[in-house]
Amino acid sequence: MKNVLLFLVAFLCLALAAEAAEPSVVVSIPQIQGRGARSPLEGQSVTTTGVVSLVTNLGFFMQDETGDGDESTSDGIYVHQGLMPWVTPGDxxxxxxxxxxYVPESSALARANPHTELTRVQVDILSSGPSPVPKRIMFPPAAEGDLERVEGMLVELPGLLTVTQNYFLGRYGQLTLAAGGRLMRPLSQFVAGSAEARALAAENARRRIVLDDGSSRQNPDPTPYPGSGGQVRVGDRVQSLLGVIDYGLSGNEGAGLTEYRLHPLTPPLFTRGNPRPELPPAPKGDLRIASFNLQNYFITLDRSGADCGPGASRNDCRGADSAMELQRQRTKIIHALAALSADVVGLLEVENRGNEAVQDLVAGLNDRLGAGTYASVSLPEGGAGSDAIRSAMIYRPARVVPLGASVSDSRPVHNRPLLAQTLVAQGRRFNVIVAHFKSKGRCPSEPGSLDGDLGDGQGCWNARRVAQAQATRTFISAMQRRSGAQDVLLIGDLNAYAREAPVLDLVHNGLVDQIARFDTKPYSYVFDGESGALDHALSNESLWPRIVSAGHWHINADEPVYLDYNLEFRQPACRSCAPDHYQPDPFRSSDHDPLYVDIRLR
Incomplete structure (x- = not known):
């Protein structure tokens, strides 16, 4: 009797739910998709049929069996279930x-490209058979947004594609690919606001697509797309892809870049198009000067109770948050510095707490290379500023001799004071200045600020960086008078690409871009899938004839992040049992590539 009553109650509930439910319209998938970015049936309840093409961990893609023959409407759609479905391809x-x-993010670009999907679904398997036949499409499309016409469809992308970003590979199982080779940052080639810069930005948007592992899981195990040697470098290549198109986040950030994505049906096979440079080019002159952004080298661990920076606050702590992470970071940096074999190195993003962090690296280098191989310049006259990080300089006493103490430019315009040292090598006196201009992040909150993002590609704080460039020029003149040496080499991270206003201010007023002399498309950093040089070497006219080589050693920007020293975001959640990709080598020792300049003194 009890079972009968339960059955009657369940039947009554189902009947009431069915009576209250909105009746669904029977339509085809192309009718749901429509010809625009948004479905003409948005918000309605529908019933449709199709064949499963690809299964994800939260749903599946399905495709109309015959299609409607209209190239402007997609024959595929995503079915979001919120859990692992029980269907298989071919059902x-x-x-x-x-x-x-579905709008994955609040930007105007994301709102203009919503992803059409079916939600709150009931799924019935009618039969099983072969998977849909993929549609062969041309890539890149003629115009940005043309992939909307194949959203949700199984497609084949013929031709060669190049990895142009791997930042999210270990965390979210994503690679950004591009047709026609690596994507270069427009302002590394053309002046901000120019027609050429706008055209390249539009071309880059058409040429890129995100290869996604089809899962919302973080830290996928194993890491997908192992490539040659167990990792995929930017510049590596893949020939033809088969998968389903959708639109979503590149990464999983709340305000991340959104792109068209392809979920592969079969594992892509990557080939090495950008071999690892195991060693930097051999020095060509009498003296090698280098610059290296260390991505926050702190020997004070970032953990409870720590005091960092001049403010003696944990808010200023960065870098390693355990002894193991610090050892891993230190090992990679020392490997890189030792291989650079530079006579003078400007170091950026070093803990601003006396000279302790720098001396720690010097000790590690000397343990590796021999006692007294390297030394650090003194803390500068003028102070190291109030920022949590500072610039520093190390040198080889057997090759160069500091003349007097180092000097800083601590004027308020600089977030991190310039660091300068006069040096003598083979009887020739010269000045090396290390600069680290204001970054593009954390935009000012004041509306209408000149330092806001003006939409020209130069990002926030551009006016501040221009003012810092102008102050740098006056500091160079002061150093020449102080030292009696005319030769000047300015090195460091200017947080601006070669054709942005801060760099142009310097090159239009007597300094020569030495990297550009030897490389037509230099890069030291990859951001949003585009490569460009933030790390520069500029000399005055008296020194440049003696410079015989300059460039970047590409050990970091092209490498996936999961190779770095950090223990967070590893697979699986158990850190101690995670399969770790870390190696005690120079690769991914930082997020910036180091630069080198070779000088012939004789």
Whole structure:
């Protein structure tokens, strides 16, 4: 009797739910997709049929069996279930659910490209058979947004594609690919606001697509797309792809870049198009000067109770947060510095707490290379500023001799004071100045600020960086008078690409871009899938004839992040049992590539 009552109650509930439910319209997938970015049936309840093409961990893609023959409407759609589905590719299914336009992020670009999907669904398997036949499409499309016409469809992308970003590979299982080779930052080639810069930005947007592992899981295990040697470098290549197109985040950030994505049906096979440079080019002159952004080298660990920076606050702590992470970071940096074999090195993003962090690196280098191989310049006259990080300089006493103490430019315009040292080598006196201009992040909150993002590609704080460039020029003149040496080499991270206003201010007023002399498309950093040089070497006219080589050693920007020293975001969640990709080598010792300049003194 009890079972009968339970059955009657369940039947009554189902009957009431069915009576209250909105009746669904029977339509085809192309009718749901429509010809625009948004479905004409958005918000409605529909019933449709199709064949499963690809299964994700939260749903599946399905495709109309015949299509409507209209190139402007997609024959595929995503069915979001919120859990691992029980269907398999080739299943013919009937789906009842609501039409939703999913916007992964709040930007105007994301709002203009919502992802059409079915939600709150009921799925019935009707039969099983072969998977849909992929549609061969041309890539890149003729115009940005043309992939909307194949959203949710199984497609084949013929031709060669190049890895142009691997930042999110270990964390979210994503690679950014591009047709026609590596994507270069427009302002590394053309002046901000120019027609050429705008055209290259539009071309880059058309040429890129994100290869996604089809899962929302973080830190996938194993890491997908192992490539040659167990990792995929920017510049590596893949020939033809088969998968399903959708639109979503590149990464999983709340305000991340959104792109068209392809979920592969078969594992892509990557080939090495950008071999690792195991060693930097051999020095060509009498003296090698280098610059290296260390990505926050702190010997004070970032953990409870720590005091960092001049403010003696944990808020200023960065870098390693355990002894193991610090050892791993230190090992990689020392490997890189030792291989650079430079006579003078400007170091950036060093803990600003006396000279302790720098001396720690010097001790590690001397343990590796021999006692007294390297030394650090003194803390500068004028102070190291109030920022949590500072610039520093190390040198080889057997090769160069500091003349007097180092000097800083601590004027308020600089977030981190310039650091300068006069040096003598083979009887010739010269000045090396290390600069680290204001970064583009953390935009000012004041509306209408000149330091806001003006939409020209130069990012925030551009006016501040221009003022810092102008102050740098006056400091160079002061150093020449102080030292009696005319030769000047300015090195460091200017947080601006070669054709941005701060760098142009310097090169239009007597300094020569030495990296550009030897490399037509230099880069030291990869951001949002585009490569460009933030790390520069500029000399005055009296020194440049003696410079015989300059460039970047590409050990970091092209490497996936999961190779670095950090223990966070490793697979699986158990850190101690994680399969670790870390190696005690120079690769991914930082997020910037170091630069070198070779000078012939004789």
């Amino acid at each position: 013919r299914v009937r789906v009842q659910g609501g039409v939703n336009e």
